[in-house]
Amino acid sequence: MFDLLPMAPPDSILGLGEAFKKDPNPKKINLSVGVYKDEQGQTPILASVKEAERRILESEKSKGxxxxxxxxxxxxxxxxxxxxxxxxxxxxxxxxxxxxxxxxxxxxxxxxxxxxxxxxxxxxxxxxxxxxxxxxxxxxxxxxxxxxxxxxxxxxxxxxxxxxxxxxxxxxxxxxxxxxxxxxxxxxxxxxxxxxxxxxxxxxxxxxxxxxxxxxxxxxxxxxxxxxxxxxxxxxxxxxxxxxxxxxxxxxxxxxxxxxxxxxxxxxxxxxxxxxxxxxxxxxxxxxxxxxxxxxxxxDPALRQQWEDELTAMRSRIKSMRTLFVATMKKLAPQKDFSFIERQRGMFSFSGLTNMQVDELRTKYAVYVVGNGGRINVAGMTPSNMAPMCEAIAAVL
Ligand SMILES: Cc1ncc(COP(=O)(O)O)c(C=O)c1O
The missing domain is CATH 3.40.640.10 (Type I PLP-dependent aspartate aminotransferase-like (Major domain))
Known part of the structure; x- marks a missing residue:
């Protein structure tokens, strides 16, 4: 029965994440999947979450x-x-x-x-x-x-x-x-x-x-x-x-x-x-x-405060990456105005890169961006990947 099944296309976003994992380029940069990354490029477990887990592990009595x-x-x-x-x-x-x-x-x-x-x-x-x-x-x-x-x-x-x-x-x-x-x-x-x-x-x-x-x-x-x-x-x-x-x-x-x-x-x-x-x-x-x-x-008031502080830190980091991205692109590609990125909110922005530019970014520079508008995950940017990433974007513009 299954021999005749057609192969389904990969998910447009999660499929890119899989392709990123397989890419052997050591300098690869992932701006596709919607996951927050810290300055080290990691997706951390929040300390408030770890503490809550510790408490649950101790007090949990049933898996009913x-x-x-x-x-x-x-x-x-x-x-x-x-x-x-x-x-x-x-x-x-x-x-x-x-x-x-x-x-x-x-x-x-x-x-x-x-x-x-x-x-x-x-x-x-x-x-x-x-x-x-x-x-x-x-x-x-x-x-x-x-x-x-x-x-x-x-x-x-x-x-x-x-x-x-x-x-x-x-x-x-x-x-x-x-x-x-x-x-x-x-x-x-x-x-x-x-x-x-x-x-x-x-x-x-x-x-x-x-x-x-x-x-x-x-x-x-x-x-x-x-x-x-x-x-x-x-x-x-x-x-x-x-x-x-x-x-x-x-x-x-x-x-x-x-x-x-x-x-x-x-x-x-x-x-x-x-x-x-x-x-x-x-x-x-x-x-x-x-x-x-x-x-x-x-x-728990104390844990909640800790979580709110951690959330504020994530939000501030994303905002600072928006600012740094706009400043870096201004230096590398002054002909294109990216200031709108700073006015936007949350993890994502539409970079305005064409599908051809998105393809070139991936194949030539191992920078992964979602096509059809060039959605970038700002939360995937870090102070250390900013320069090579912006240089790649400037090169494909
Ligand atoms: C707009 C929007 N809605 C819903 C979801 C789904 O979130 P979850 O991963 O919790 O299923 C996402 C995740 O990326 C999202 O961006």
Whole structure:
């Protein structure tokens, strides 16, 4: 039966990571996969995470199954991070949270839930968006559309075009919004623009699905939730897909959450009962370890402070690499203005490199960048790889 199977193409981003691993060039530089690297080029385990793991190892008494929606403490902490303490949503018990395997797991559970109960809704994604978005919703059987996002120069938000295309989305459809640190562009709406987006979503009766994979990587934990909190108006419904892969460095532990905000506590409980069904037929119940780590860190004031400091250090390092990149390129290729990179947020930016330049970077200089816009992972830059990397980019321009 399997002899006739066609070979599937490698994943556009993870496939590059595999090619990077196999590249024998000792000077190779990986700016493709979305993983944070420290100054030494390592993806560290945070000290707050290590301490939480030590405590869990000592106190853990059972490996019994979790409930379908996972750890209750974790769900509470996730909601606190999203909306802040004592938010109307929490007081009214309008939100329910299910622990999921990573942000991807949460997107897939959301997709299955939407497909089952709102099969005629189309999911509208920004153009461009994270490559997996479209694939996840289509795999669940939903139609996917796109709305305008990036400007013609590829350096900023074309807000007028974005609003114009969202205006055309039919009532009851789903609009996927990146809460912060838009992947792949690094371009986010301003707080004033978020307000206009929330007004439009309200007026047009659209369902926002907020993908929150980088809380704390933009301007801060609270600042990065500005758009989400604007959407979370009294009585309004929304879905939030959280990932703690990046801000806790828990990539391999698969820690995420799906939060459904309904109009009332009763509707929220009914939504959760349906989300449980989607989970049960998918992976039954979530893995414990990563979510226990997050709940332990967030539930202990000292550990939480330590984590916030570590998160601030990651964010500051990325920002300093943006500044250094712009300064270095200014020296090496003054004819091209890269200053927009400094205005963007999070791990990624669209460099504007053409597919030919991206290919040449890989084949001639072993510098790995994602094609179709030249997405670069700024968090893969270090003070020591900056000069050779910028020299390679200057050479292919
Ligand atoms: C925008 C966005 N959403 C979701 C995810 C999924 O995160 P996870 O690795 O937790 O599945 C990513 C990961 O790169 C992402 O960039």
């Amino acid at each position: 199954y979790l409930s379908i929606e996972g750890l209750a403490d974790y769900g509470r902490e996730v909601q606190n991070l999203l909306f802040g303490a004592d938010h109307e949503i929490a007081v009214a018990k309008r939100a329910v949270t299910a622990q999921t395997p990573g942000g991807t797991g949460s997107l897939r559970v959301a997709a299955d839930f939407l497909r089952k109960h709102f099969a005629n809704s189309t999911v509208w994604c920004s153009k461009p968006t994270w490559a997996n978005h479209q694939a996840i919703f289509q795999a669940a059987g939903l139609a996917v559309g796109s709305y305008a996002y990036i400007d013609a120069a590829g350096q900023g938000l074309d807000f007028a075009a974005m609003m114009e295309s969202l205006e055309k989305v039919p009532a009851g459809d789903v609009v996927l919004l990146h809460a912060c640190c838009h992947n792949p562009t690094g371009i986010d709406p301003t707080p004033e623009q978020w307000k206009e987006i929330a007004d439009l979503v309200d007026r047009r009766k659209l369902l926002p699905l907020v993908d929150f994979a980088y809380q704390g990587f933009g301007d801060g934990l609270t600042e990065d939730a500005t758009g989400l909190r604007e959407l979370a108006r009294p009585g309004r419904e929304l879905l939030v897909c959280s990932s703690f892969s990046k801000n806790f460095g828990l990539y391999s532990e698969r820690v995420g959450a799906l939060t459904v905000v309904a109009g009332s506590a009763d509707a929220a409980e009914r939504a959760l009962s349906q989300v449980r069904i989607s989970i049960r037929v998918n992976y039954s119940n979530p893995p414990q370890h990563g979510a226990a780590v997050v709940a332990t860190v967030l539930g």
